[in-house]
Amino acid sequence: MRAIRFTRFGGPEVLTVSEISEPVPQTGQLSVRVTAAGVNYADILRAAGTYSGGVELPFIPGSEVIGSATDGRRVMGFTFDGGGFAEHTLLDAAEVVEVPDEVADGAALALLVQGLTAWHLLRSSARIAAGESVAVNAAAGGVGTLAVQLAREFGASRVIATASSADKRALALELGADAAVDSDPDGYPERVREANDGRPVDIVLDANGGPAIAAGLDALAQFGRLVSYGDASREGRPPIDPGSLAERNLSVSAFWLRPALTLPGAYHEPLRELLALTAQGRLRPVVGSEYPLSEARRAFEDVAARRTKGKVVLRVGDRIGQVPSGG
Missing domain, CATH: 3.40.50.720 (NAD(P)-binding Rossmann-like Domain)
Incomplete structure (x- = not known):
């Protein structure tokens, strides 16, 4: 499968498109075919090596995804330890939240972080x-x-x-x-x-x-x-x-x-409230920019330069404009 990862720390230039093996779910995990992933400033800090707690190399950034679970449900959730910028990822089965049909991918991702x-x-x-x-x-x-x-x-x-x-x-x-x-x-x-x-x-x-x-x-x-x-x-x-x-x-x-999010009532309940408000049209998450997965570098550059508004999204499966692969 394709994934965006980095093997050294630095700016957007360290991101590469790589072909890696699809992750295998362990007990309590759910395999998800990713349709979109959110881009956050924390991803830039991880690539720069300045994020609190650090990361181990090589690393696949991306802490929030939406996609199709193996049982057919449309779900979203966090990948706090990385792995979101990929065609497939693993989520904690107990932590996924189902997404109403009325809420588009980008809008749903805006409700996570x-x-x-x-x-x-x-x-x-x-x-x-x-x-x-x-x-x-x-x-x-x-x-x-x-x-x-x-x-x-x-x-x-x-x-x-x-x-x-x-x-x-x-x-x-x-x-x-x-x-x-x-x-x-x-x-x-x-x-x-x-x-x-x-x-x-x-x-x-x-x-x-x-x-x-x-x-x-x-x-x-x-x-x-x-x-x-x-x-x-x-x-x-x-x-x-x-x-x-x-x-x-x-x-x-x-x-x-x-x-x-480790506190009781701090994750599922507020997120379901946010999804309901969005489905009802009372909350309008702003999706500012969408990029194909292969243009993750450009997404990072735009976020770092504060050229974006609202939620920044990587669309998975679009092979337009690939950056050099390797890593």
Whole structure:
């Protein structure tokens, strides 16, 4: 079978199309013929050798897939230990979730890492209450596009999207944000408060890190919460002084999906809720770009350069534009 893998660490150039043996399921595993796989920033970090926990070489990236199980069911699930960028992969039989016919492949994939992250950011970390205001940074990204919609679904009184370009802000408004402003940390608190009818916001969700953390804290109301779930700026997370937080009773937390999914009720239940909302047309996962499996390099380049919006998907089975094989 064909698979994308890397045998050394580096940029997108390390990805190669390889012919390898189809994996054999062990007890408790389900063999799945992959129809599509999701691309996440974590895949780029794995290829670069900078992902938390590391990987063993050779490695097949891809942590989320959808496809046909050997029993005929249309299922999706996580391959956290890699193996998603391939024509066949193995999933934990107890962890697969069946996908309704009304939900397309790309939309379903958007609900795994990005959808569950957005759900937990609002429900588990920020503990959103009806009537609260929410600022969503990187609002045109995979998590951001869903967080904007879910904040409204969960009862937010006002949703302010922040993004770096006019077209990204326009997308956030199309998805239901009440206002959209520039995400530049310089002047961020003033823009967010103005967009919130002159008031600070209750919740800030941030994937940018660096100066965006301090800017987000400045935009928060009393007992406001900032949840950090990424460091796209690559500038690190600044030190936080508890004394300064106490002045407005602020809270700062960080979120990572993988350990959260080990908790009871943290995976199947929210994912089924997300699928149901999507099937009903109340949630619109944005599929920004689709690439054939053989163009995984280009997908990585576009994600790393922040040229994509919404969910990025590799279509499996398309042999157009193969990169050199080997590895």
